[in-house]
Amino acid sequence: MDFFDILLPVVVLGSMLILLALGLEIAWSLAIAATIGLVFFLDQPINQLAYTSWSTLNSFTMSALPLFVLMGAVLSNSGASEYIFDGIEKWLGRLPGGLATSTIAGNAIFGAMCGSSVAATATFGRLVYPTMEERGYQPGFALACIGMGALLSPLIPPSALLIIYGAWQRVSIVALFAAAIVPGIMLALLLMLTVVIVASLNRN
Known part of the structure; x- marks a missing residue:
């Protein structure tokens, strides 16, 4: 060498x-x-x-990425993410660990709109973490829920990561989205089930 x-x-x-x-x-x-x-x-x-x-x-496919960033900024700063989370919490708030479960579901919906895990982490970290602390959630558990929920954003279509991969490997973006949507929804449901089980076993 x-x-x-x-x-x-x-x-x-x-x-x-x-x-x-x-x-x-x-x-x-x-x-x-x-x-x-x-x-x-x-x-x-x-x-x-x-x-x-x-x-x-200089790629038509890559032109979607700044639009994802713009969408994440709009959702984060316009207050729309708060309305989304409040609506989800009304449905899931009565479950054990309802706030944490709502965080996972909110991240999944947020990811379906902007496709950025960084934007999801910043938005839900600012929006949900103080409330989780007030309600007595352990800091580690609260941060784990926010972090794991944010990881759904690159998987649930439309995903910035899938667009980059498809453009790089010359794979159909539509095919990648179709292949990722079912695993993304299943992963979100499994994470929510895990939160419910952990919250049921640890009422403190």
Whole structure:
């Protein structure tokens, strides 16, 4: 193995970690580290960076991603997510661990609208966690419900992750959505059942 083959990942990864430690945002740290590797270690001209960036983003399929981000921001800041959660809690609130069960169901519906686990975590963490603390939920259990519920967003269509995977592997997005919807609903139901069982066994 050539010396530069070993040096390249060390320098790129090291520069990224240094930039992150200095407080630079993740996106800029990744971009600068990748540019360093491209310019100093690869036999590619600098215009290859611009071409690769443009060819990746210049995709009809990938144009859905910023719309997902916009939808998540609208739901999070408009108060619509609160109405969704309040409606779900009226249906599921009487179950053991009703608030936690409603959190899982709310995350599933939220994911079906924006497809972003980060947006779901931020929204329900701000919306639900203080209420769960007030009602005596253990912090670990409350955070686990919010985190596991947010993981439904990349699975339940429409999913940003499935769009990226389909565009990368040239797989039909519609086929991926059709294949993911049943497992996503089943996983949501199983998580809700788990919450009900745990809450029934631990009334404290």
